Amino acid sequence: MTFADDALTDDRFLCGRLQLLQPARGYRAATDAVLLAAACPAGAGDRVLDLGCGAGAAALCLLARVPGVAVAGLELQPDYADLARRNAQRNGMAMEVAVGDLRHVPRDLRRDFDHVIANPPWYPAGGTPSPLARRDTALRAELPLSDWVQAAARRLAPGGTLTLIAGTDSLPVLLAALAPKLGSAAILPLAPRAGRPALRVILRARKGGRTPFRLLAPFVIHSGDAHDGDRESYTPDANAVLRDMGSLLPFFG
Numbered sequence: 537m538t539f540a541d542d543a544l545t546d547d548r549f550l551c552g553r554l555q556l557l558q559p560a561r562g563y564r565a566a567t568d569a570v571l572l573a574a575a576c577p578a579g580a581g582d583r584v585l586d587l588g589c590g591a592g593a594a595a596l597c598l599l600a601r602v603p604g605v606a607v608a609g610l611e612l613q614p615d616y617a618d619l620a621r622r623n624a625q626r627n628g629m630a631m632e633v634a635v636g637d638l639r640h641v642p643r644d645l646r647r648d649f650d651h652v653i654a655n656p657p658w659y660p661a662g663g664t665p666s667p668l669a670r671r672d673t674a675l676r677a678e679l680p681l682s683d684w685v686q687a688a689a690r691r692l693a694p695g696g697t698l699t700l701i702a703g704t705d706s707l708p709v710l711l712a713a714l715a716p717k718l719g720s721a722a723i724l725p726l727a728p729r730a731g732r733p734a735l736r737v738i739l740r741a742r743k744g745g746r747t748p749f750r751l752l753a754p755f756v757i758h759s760g761d762a763h764d765g766d767r768e769s770y771t772p773d774a775n776a777v778l779r780d781m782g783s784l785l786p787f788f789g
Contacts, residue, residue, distance in 0.1 A: 720745025
């Protein structure tokens with residue numbers, strides 16, 4: 537099963553450095569994927585696994601930022617996996633994509649990785665489902681976030697890092713799921729504006745890490761007190777990451 541060409545949009549990420557086919561209706565990647573990629577501490581030659589890679593946005597943003605990384609993606613929905621392969625090919629990037637459930641990782645991906653990245657679904661299970669089954673699967677948290685953390689820990693090499701973006705309200709579950717394999721956790725809150733509560737966080741943890749937990753200063757995405765019109769409002773720091781392939785690594789210290 538694949539998406540029909542007339543059901544797709546052709547979207548630009550990183551100021552056009554990356555062209556991404558996405559479904560016109562259904563789950564669509566946006567700034568979270570770019571921020572997640574910018575927070576991954578991978579270097580050339582490192583092996584990275586993207587759990588729930590969707591159409592490949594985060595993995596391909598990482599490849600655009602850090603040429604030479606070896607990226608693999610695991611995706612539950614075959615049509616999104618096919619789209620990730622197409623997006624990698626049309627951008628001239630190498631990305632291995634496997635279809636499967638993170639609780640039962642396909643044999644081809646049962647190996648160690650230096651880094652795992654993930655942007656798990658965040659809406660709670662239950663409630664009124666989306667009329668679009670693909671979107672509902674991509675957004676609704678049928679699996680506990682602890683399963684995502686444990687799946688990452690199983691695939692990480694000793695000393696490897698997990699980088700995960702999620703809603704702030706999921707933080708207690710994420711932190712509780714780290715032990716015993718993951719430690720040295722750092723949380724970067726993502727605040728929509730200065731003085732506003734963070735709605736999203738980026739979690740970084742290391743397999744076998746033993747350093748103390750760190751809660752970092754918020755990364756502020758928009759300037760001003762409120763949205764004041766149809767114009768660009770990113771802070772200089774956010775603009776550097778979202779537009780110019782800047783890194784979030786300095787914000788982790």
